[in-house]
Amino acid sequence: MWNEYRKMAFTSIRGAKFRSALTMFGIIIGVSSVVTIVSLGEGVKQQVTTQAGEISDSLVVIRPGKEQEASAFSLDVLRTYVDNNTGSLSEKDWQDTLEVDNVSSSVPVGIVSGIATFEDAEYNGNIIASTARLPRLLNQNIEFGEYFTDSGSTKKKVAVIGRDVAEQLFGENVPIGKSLQIRGEKFIVQGVFEQQDSGTFAAININNSIMIPYESAKDIGGNIQLLQIYVEAEDATQVDAVSDDVRETLIKNHAGQEDFTILEREEALEATNAVFYQLTVFTAGVAFISFIVGGIGIMNIMFATVSERTREIGIRKAIGATNSQILGQFVMESALLSILGGFFGVLLAFVANAIIRVTTDLQPVTTWQVVAIAAGLSVVTGIVSGILPAAKAAAKDPIASLRTDA
Amino acid sequence: MAEQRPIISIEDVSKVYGFGDATTVALDEVSLDINKGEFIAVMGPSGSGKTTLMNIIGMLDRPSHGIYKLNGRDVSRQKRNKQAKTRRDNIGYIFQSFNLLPRLTALENVALPLAYKRVPQTRRLKAAARALDQVGLSDKEYNLPTQLSGGQLQRVAIARALVNGPSIIIADEPTGNLDSTSARVVMELLSEIHKLGNTVLMVTHNPSLTRYADRILYMLDGSIVYDEASAVGEMPTRVQRAVQALRTSDDDEKLASVSAMMETMPEPKSSDDEDKGKKKKRRKSARKKRGKKAKK
Numbered sequence: 001m002w003n004e005y006r007k008m009a010f011t012s013i014r015g016a017k018f019r020s021a022l023t024m025f026g027i028i029i030g031v032s033s034v035v036t037i038v039s040l041g042e043g044v045k046q047q048v049t050t051q052a053g054e055i056s057d058s059l060v061v062i063r064p065g066k067e068q069e070a071s072a073f074s075l076d077v078l079r080t081y082v083d084n085n086t087g088s089l090s091e092k093d094w095q096d097t098l099e100v101d102n103v104s105s106s107v108p109v110g111i112v113s114g115i116a117t118f119e120d121a122e123y124n125g126n127i128i129a130s131t132a133r134l135p136r137l138l139n140q141n142i143e144f145g146e147y148f149t150d151s152g153s154t155k156k157k158v159a160v161i162g163r164d165v166a167e168q169l170f171g172e173n174v175p176i177g178k179s180l181q182i183r184g185e186k187f188i189v190q191g192v193f194e195q196q197d198s199g200t201f202a203a204i205n206i207n208n209s210i211m212i213p214y215e216s217a218k219d220i221g222g223n224i225q226l227l228q229i230y231v232e233a234e235d236a237t238q239v240d241a242v243s244d245d246v247r248e249t250l251i252k253n254h255a256g257q258e259d260f261t262i263l264e265r266e267e268a269l270e271a272t273n274a275v276f277y278q279l280t281v282f283t284a285g286v287a288f289i290s291f292i293v294g295g296i297g298i299m300n301i302m303f304a305t306v307s308e309r310t311r312e313i314g315i316r317k318a319i320g321a322t323n324s325q326i327l328g329q330f331v332m333e334s335a336l337l338s339i340l341g342g343f344f345g346v347l348l349a350f351v352a353n354a355i356i357r358v359t360t361d362l363q364p365v366t367t368w369q370v371v372a373i374a375a376g377l378s379v380v381t382g383i384v385s386g387i388l389p390a391a392k393a394a395a396k397d398p399i400a401s402l403r404t405d406a
Numbered sequence: 407m408a409e410q411r412p413i414i415s416i417e418d419v420s421k422v423y424g425f426g427d428a429t430t431v432a433l434d435e436v437s438l439d440i441n442k443g444e445f446i447a448v449m450g451p452s453g454s455g456k457t458t459l460m461n462i463i464g465m466l467d468r469p470s471h472g473i474y475k476l477n478g479r480d481v482s483r484q485k486r487n488k489q490a491k492t493r494r495d496n497i498g499y500i501f502q503s504f505n506l507l508p509r510l511t512a513l514e515n516v517a518l519p520l521a522y523k524r525v526p527q528t529r530r531l532k533a534a535a536r537a538l539d540q541v542g543l544s545d546k547e548y549n550l551p552t553q554l555s556g557g558q559l560q561r562v563a564i565a566r567a568l569v570n571g572p573s574i575i576i577a578d579e580p581t582g583n584l585d586s587t588s589a590r591v592v593m594e595l596l597s598e599i600h601k602l603g604n605t606v607l608m609v610t611h612n613p614s615l616t617r618y619a620d621r622i623l624y625m626l627d628g629s630i631v632y633d634e635a636s637a638v639g640e641m642p643t644r645v646q647r648a649v650q651a652l653r654t655s656d657d658d659e660k661l662a663s664v665s666a667m668m669e670t671m672p673e674p675k676s677s678d679d680e681d682k683g684k685k686k687k688r689r690k691s692a693r694k695k696r697g698k699k700a701k702k
Contacts, residue, residue: 001524004521004524011509011510012509015509311505312507314505315505315506315507316507316518316522317466317490318464318466318493318499318501318505319494319499319518319519319522319566319567320490320491320493320494320495320519320522320523320570321490321494321522322486322487322490322491322522323486323487323490324487325490325522398466399461399466399467402466402501402505
């Protein structure tokens with residue numbers, strides 16, 4: 001019988017396409033926004049946790065400014081952040097961390113102001129001043145050529161570039177030996193990084209970065225903003241002690257103020273999870289409201305449909321439909337409206353995700369759980385909002401119904 | 407025929423609308439036995455309770471009092487869903503205004519009662535095609551109601567009434583919206599259905615149609631005032647007289663002819679004055695109803 005209801009429902013939905021589309025709209029918007037937001041969150045979460053997982057247990061990260069909630073979404077977030085806290089980390093801070101007990105290495109990540117040019121082409125990427133140890137810390141491999149070393153080549157004007165830089169600035173995959181210009185100085189390309197698939201914990205997108213030795217960056221003048229300092233403990237058990245010592249040292253440097261943030265891997269993960277928990281709660285709220293609104297829309301239209309089709313109901317009853325069969329037909333119709341809305345909503349979400357993927361650095365990940373929950377919610381919404389109108393239809397008096405003009 | 411158990415048996419059935427002073431008696435303790443295979447024409451002025459009686463027999467409505475036995479079983483107190491099933495299996499409805507679903511094709515319309523009976527789709531469409539063939543419309547299976555003429559619509563409706571193989575066909579003024587040619591086709595069909603052994607109840611305003619029936623009921627003010635058997639193909643003498651008196655084909659005058667016929671009939675015997683007073687009241691309410699219908 002449910003098969004029959006489905007066919008009847010399809011017939012009447014087809015009979016009023018425009019109205020049905022409008023009715024579905026609420027659910028479409030609800031489902032698509034929920035799926036998109038959750039996918040976005042899931043994507044960022046995966047990027048962050050993968051990166052955090054890759055970073056070794058013995059690492060301590062220092063960032064400028066006192067963060068309320070440690071977050072690691074994207075470079076853009078961090079950049080605005082840095083702009084507001086310019087210069088809170090200095091080169092001296094970096095040098096001093098090297099002196100702290102049990103520290104095996106300390107690596108600065110500085111943003112160099114300027115634009116890289118090659119012949120007439122310009123590239124507006126990140127120019128990053130750092131030291132030889134950085135690729136190891138980030139687990140980033142070099143695909144062609146090699147990274148610069150600390151000894152000997154520190155003052156050399158060399159650069160290691162990301163894949164995007166190679167392709168867009170030089171128009172080829174392996175521009176080794178060619179030179180680009182930063183602030184009027186020539187830097188010879190010495191290596192090309194492997195393609196990096198997702199954003200990093202360090203909030204650096206390697207693909208559009210140009211890495212130059214820290215000392216060389218100082219030579220060409222301009223402002224080096226320290227985005228972060230990676231301090232590596234000799235082994236993982238000493239990480240807490242190292243982070244305490246580093247904090248003490250830096251507070252001393254900063255005249256007693258703690259205008260920086262020290263993150264350990266665990267803390268970073270916790271912070272990230274807290275942010276995502278909030279995001280999830282927020283999304284659930286949005287979902288709840290949109291499904292209620294969508295459900296009310298469906299209920300409204302179903303009530304209108306039932307009054308409009310009073311005569312049809314009378315006819316159906318006269319030829320043998322039971323009250324429960326009338327109920328079933330209208331509940332099915334409402335459920336189907338909602339399910340179709342959910343289906344189109346998921347489609348819309350996939351389109352939106354594709355657009356986000358192409359136009360931004362974010363990589364939304366749509367899990368089947370999200371789709372299943374959205375689908376389930378639309379079914380429930382449809383049934384719940386269809387029950388009252390359907391009961392009204394089922395309770396109609398056949399004689400009075402047959403007499404109406406509708 | 408007299409020995410067999412009646413297919414429809416109504417005992418003292420009343421239908422009352424409203425309460426207190428506003429009470430309207432649509433049916434007043436009507437008792438009626440109908441045997442299998444009868445073709446009954448029900449006549450009477452508007453508001454006389456014909457349609458109410460049909461609705462009760464067709465189980466679209468419940469009597470306020472009294473017992474309705476279908477095939478010997480009391481169905482007037484059945485639960486609504488059960489009633490719907492009894493209706494579906496035993497009764498085929500034909501309406502004055504056809505009442506086909508506009509979005510379904512002729513074939514789908516005819517197959518609909520079987521859908522409610524959970525007959526699988528292929529079997530149901532085959533049965534519907536057979537029924538359409540029976541009414542001579544096998545070439546219109548895929549037409550929507552809007553693409554059919556009035557006569558064709560009513561034939562589709564007849565096919566729909568037949569598809570379930572019901573024993574009782576209720577036709578409420580089946581030719582009321584049809585021209586005389588279509589009306590004749592429809593009546594011939596009903597007549598054929600009758601010959602196949604089905605019981606047919608037909609409400610009509612047109613006295614000439616009573617020649618298809620083998621029993622004629624006249625109703626007035628919620629009571630059956632006359633119950634006459636007549637040979638098929640003949641109009642009862644009383645009806646004939648009325649028709650001859652007003653030899654027209656105009657609808658309003660047809661109604662007038664019915665009234666003329668009624669006038670010639672003896673008042674049902676009333677035992678005392680009080681009863682007469684009641685009758686007057688009823689007539690008043692009947693007139694009121696008539697006025698309402700005219701407004702519509």
